Amino acid sequence: MSAAEPSRAAPPTARARRAQHALRTGAVFLAITASCLFAGILAHHWSARFDATQAGEHRLAPRTRGLLDRLTGPCRVIIAAPAAGTDPRARQRALDVLAAMERHSPHVRGTVIDTGSARGREEFEQLLAELVGAYRPELERAAAAVTVARTAAGELARACESLGTELLGMRAALAGLEGPVPAAVRDYAQAQAGLLRVKADDLLRAGRRAEELLAQSAGPVAVPGTDHAALALRTALAETADLLGELERNLSAIASPAAEVPGAVRDSAAALVKDLPGLRDRAVRVAGQLGALEHPPVLGVARAIERSSAALVLGPPAERGAVRPGRAMAAVSTDLLFPPVGTESQGASQRFRAEELLATAIGTIANPEPPIVVFVHGAPAPMAAGMPMMSVLVDRLRLRGVTVLDWAPAHDPDPPALGRVDPRGERPVVYVSISTSADSPAGATRMARLADALARLADEGRPLLLSVTPSLLPAGGAPDPMVAFLERWGLRADSGRPLVQQFTAPGGRVVTGEHLVHEPGSDHRIAGAINGLGLFLLWPIPLEPLGAPGAGPVAISPLVTLPARDGLWAEAEWMALRAGRAGPGAQPTPDGARDDVTGPWTVAAALERPVPESGGASGASAAPRAQRLVVVGSNGWFFDAVTQQQAEVEGRIVFAAPANLELFEAAVSWLAGQDELIAPSPAATVVPLIPPMSPGTLALLRWGVGLGLPVLVLLAGAAWRLIFG
Numbered sequence: 001m002s003a004a005e006p007s008r009a010a011p012p013t014a015r016a017r018r019a020q021h022a023l024r025t026g027a028v029f030l031a032i033t034a035s036c037l038f039a040g041i042l043a044h045h046w047s048a049r050f051d052a053t054q055a056g057e058h059r060l061a062p063r064t065r066g067l068l069d070r071l072t073g074p075c076r077v078i079i080a081a082p083a084a085g086t087d088p089r090a091r092q093r094a095l096d097v098l099a100a101m102e103r104h105s106p107h108v109r110g111t112v113i114d115t116g117s118a119r120g121r122e123e124f125e126q127l128l129a130e131l132v133g134a135y136r137p138e139l140e141r142a143a144a145a146v147t148v149a150r151t152a153a154g155e156l157a158r159a160c161e162s163l164g165t166e167l168l169g170m171r172a173a174l175a176g177l178e179g180p181v182p183a184a185v186r187d188y189a190q191a192q193a194g195l196l197r198v199k200a201d202d203l204l205r206a207g208r209r210a211e212e213l214l215a216q217s218a219g220p221v222a223v224p225g226t227d228h229a230a231l232a233l234r235t236a237l238a239e240t241a242d243l244l245g246e247l248e249r250n251l252s253a254i255a256s257p258a259a260e261v262p263g264a265v266r267d268s269a270a271a272l273v274k275d276l277p278g279l280r281d282r283a284v285r286v287a288g289q290l291g292a293l294e295h296p297p298v299l300g301v302a303r304a305i306e307r308s309s310a311a312l313v314l315g316p317p318a319e320r321g322a323v324r325p326g327r328a329m330a331a332v333s334t335d336l337l338f339p340p341v342g343t344e345s346q347g348a349s350q351r352f353r354a355e356e357l358l359a360t361a362i363g364t365i366a367n368p369e370p371p372i373v374v375f376v377h378g379a380p381a382p383m384a385a386g387m388p389m390m391s392v393l394v395d396r397l398r399l400r401g402v403t404v405l406d407w408a409p410a411h412d413p414d415p416p417a418l419g420r421v422d423p424r425g426e427r428p429v430v431y432v433s434i435s436t437s438a439d440s441p442a443g444a445t446r447m448a449r450l451a452d453a454l455a456r457l458a459d460e461g462r463p464l465l466l467s468v469t470p471s472l473l474p475a476g477g478a479p480d481p482m483v484a485f486l487e488r489w490g491l492r493a494d495s496g497r498p499l500v501q502q503f504t505a506p507g508g509r510v511v512t513g514e515h516l517v518h519e520p521g522s523d524h525r526i527a528g529a530i531n532g533l534g535l536f537l538l539w540p541i542p543l544e545p546l547g548a549p550g551a552g553p554v555a556i557s558p559l560v561t562l563p564a565r566d567g568l569w570a571e572a573e574w575m576a577l578r579a580g581r582a583g584p585g586a587q588p589t590p591d592g593a594r595d596d597v598t599g600p601w602t603v604a605a606a607l608e609r610p611v612p613e614s615g616g617a618s619g620a621s622a623a624p625r626a627q628r629l630v631v632v633g634s635n636g637w638f639f640d641a642v643t644q645q646q647a648e649v650e651g652r653i654v655f656a657a658p659a660n661l662e663l664f665e666a667a668v669s670w671l672a673g674q675d676e677l678i679a680p681s682p683a684a685t686v687v688p689l690i691p692p693m694s695p696g697t698l699a700l701l702r703w704g705v706g707l708g709l710p711v712l713v714l715l716a717g718a719a720w721r722l723i724f725g
Contacts, residue, residue, distance in 0.1 A: 060100050061352075064359040066676055068105040070366040075107050076314040077358060079337070080124045082116030093351040094311075094337055097358060108362075131298050131314075132223055138296040142226040143214055145293055149233050150207040152286045156240060157203035159279050163247075163272065164196035170268050181260040192247060199240045206236035227295045234290040241283035248276040291420045311337055311358065315365035360400050363677075370401035371428045371672035372421060376457070378436025378443075378450040381411045393638055393661060402668075403427075409453035410446040428672035431457050435469040435482055435635045451481035458485055461627045463671035465664075468541040469635030470574060471495040486631065489607055490546045490554045493633060497570040497596055498539040499562065499603070500577065500588070511577060511587045513539040517659075521561040524606055525678050526630070529666035533659035535560065539578065540603040541633030542570050542596065554609040559630070564599025571595055603633040604663075606670065630667040638664040 012020075060068075077098055083091070098110040113127075114120040132139070171189040174182045210229035255269035337357055364370065394404050403421045418429065433454055438444035457464050471480040474496025483493035502511045517535040520527040537560075545556050562568065569590040571577070577588060590597045607629040637660055669677040 060097075060104055061355065061359075063677065064101070064355055065104060067359055067363040067366050068101060068108065070676070071105055071107040071362070073107060073315070074109065075105075075362060075365065076109050076111065076312075077101070077362070078111045078113060078127065078312040078314070080113040080115050080120075080312065081337075083114045084116050090337075090350050090354075094354040094358075097351060097355045101358065101362075127312075135296040135298045138294075139224060139226065139299070142230075142293060142295055143224050145289065146210055146214060146226050146229045146233065149230070149237070149286050149290050150210050152282065153203045153207045153233055153237060156237070156279065156283055157200040157207075159275075160196040160200040160203070160240065163275075164193040164200070166268065166272055167193040167196070170265055173262065173265050173268070177262070179260065185254060185265070188250065192250075195243060196247075199236075199243055202236045203240060206232045223299055225299070226293070227299055230290040230293055230295075234287045237283045237287040237290070241280050241287060244276055244280040244283065248273055248280065251276070311361070313358070313361040313365060364401040367401065367674070367677070369427050369674075370403070371430050371668060371674070372403045372405065372418060373397055373668060374416060374429060374431050375404070375406040375434060376431050376450065376453060377406065377408060377434040378410060378446040379408050380442070380446060382406055382408050393664065396661065396665070397668075407431075407453075409449045413449070413453070415453075415457075428463070428674070430463045430465060430668050430671045432465045432668075433467055435467055437469070438473075448481060451484075454482070455485035458489070458629065463627065464629050465667050465671060466629065466631045467635045467637065468493045468495055468543075468631065468633045470498045470539050470541065470578070472575065475572065487546060489556075489609065489629065491556060491605065491607065491631065492544045492546055493631065494542045494544065494570060494596070497572050498541055498574050499568065499601055500539075500571045500574065502567040502587070509587055511571075513574070513578060515540055515562070517560055517562065520559060520604075521563065521600075522558050524557045524559055525675055526606060526663070526666045526670050527559050529678050530659035530662050533662060535659035535663060537603060537634040537637055539574070539634065540601075542601040543603065543605050543631060543633055545602075545605075554607055557606045557608075558602040559604035559606055560602070560632075562599070562601045562603060564601075568599065569595050569597040570601065605631050606667075607631065628671050628673075630671060632663075632667075 079094065079098070081091075095110075095112065098108075098112075101108045102110055113124050115124050167189040171186045171193070174186045174189075209232045213225040213229035213232070216225055251269045251273050255266050255273055257266070337354055397404050405416050405418075405421070407416050415431075418425070421427075422429075433450075436443060436447050436450055438447045454464065454466065466483075466486075468483055471482065473480050474494075480493070480495045483495055486493055498513055499515065500511050500513050501515060502509060504510070515537045517537065518532060520530060520535070540562070571588050571590075572594045573588055608626050610626060666678045669675065
């Protein structure tokens, strides 16, 4: 090799090659590790979760997301329960819901406390002590008001005893006098003296009970029971005021010159009449003050904890001093949140139940103005407490902070006073009608009074949810008073011809007034809350928009529309069918001369118009506002008997109707002007949103499976032969 020829490098040794491979491997390892760490950091800050389950077990319902979006400040959710006494699976599902809420809203922060351990109990009691300390001024003011009322009750008790003594003196002055009038006055004076002594004892007993309740503690931390103490005193004071008012009226008659009693007796009665108005007014005033007394929310929380463990929801502190504050805290019993050990778990339904409870508690804080729902019905008297025929609906409303009242126009022509439940007059009020029948003279009178009350509500600009029931009056040529006022709004309800449908069952042709609607056929916000669910309607009534309405411009939006199809029509001769007297050979058939067979038929509609200048609800502002009405052409569609009913359609499909309560709640929110709360709830998402397939879709699927797959295999074979030969 010459000197000019370059030297050839010696090949690397085995050791050098191993070092190079090790270096490359280390670099790749470090790069992969750094990439994984970087991806983990990105996933921590910008994570995404995808729920592929059919029932949506791992995503929040739209209504829950809407409630969380309304939060403007920190909201703490504290689940305090012994871990050893609860079902681990149910507990984990509740924690999964809480974690999903934390991911959706930066304002939600969850805490879990095991009250079965000594450390957990100490931590929980410390938390309660902090809450009580924050509301100590409000508790002291409420306790002071009850103490003042207790003093007034004691003074009224002594006044009642004095009145009783005076009445016994009047009785003694009439001793020995003959005649029916002196005898009646003697008996009245003795009876009223006994009643006054009883009321005096009731007032003193209520005062002692109130003192005991103020000295007691609700929950593990000292919280005086001001609400129960106020209720005990208010009941006794109200009963005393009624007695004193009746006594004033009767003694005024005895003190009149026309009374056939001695002058000394008339003078004694007149002297008592002068004192009675002041005593009665004082009893009414003190009872009213107790009724309007606002009790701190920590009291209800402490009482819920006293009964069982609870999940606490604490609202933003800044809202507690607001002019229109919401509920600063709420409590959910853990007995409802998850079942105890040994209870059969129901999978996804238990998860949705936990979401419903927690979201409702958060909603009572996020919504400072929950509406007041007044059921207007045709019963002869107000319904019994709790309205048992609508217990599920009433419980759902009250769980959401909604106040439920009822009004029987046949008993009282004036709507219920709302000052006790809404002292500021700021909460929206929604009236809900329950129709009645005119199957007797008394029923006809009640129906007329109910119809007048509903027409008055509509004319005054009140939000109204109207349910329509079939009526016999249009068949005789008379208007139906329950819906006649709707024509002033530009809407006509054909209550004399409800919709029926026919199908073929194993026993032959069947005609029924039961309908299940999956697709409402509307883009209205209310309809969006029930889209895909099963809405069950009994004897639905068609609603027809008219020409120019007589009460100003009205926007009419269909909510539920039944499309025209064979076997569906509005039947005029429906009475025998509904009464069950139409046998297999007497089933009605569509008759174009008397029935409506054209369709489509709107069976629920939302109406909106400006409030007339001459009307307006009491306390309404002068600023222009819109009045809203929702009309559903079916009566009783929100009762338990409907919402939980199962019926057989086409002889083979068994269904439940989950959309009925969803439609009711969406309608109430829309009527209350709280449109942002209208969305499917967690309870609705339990039902798979898969409606029945149409005949065309079903046929396409069958041809695709039977013919499409073989054709696809043949095409794949031909492509292989062309490519590879």
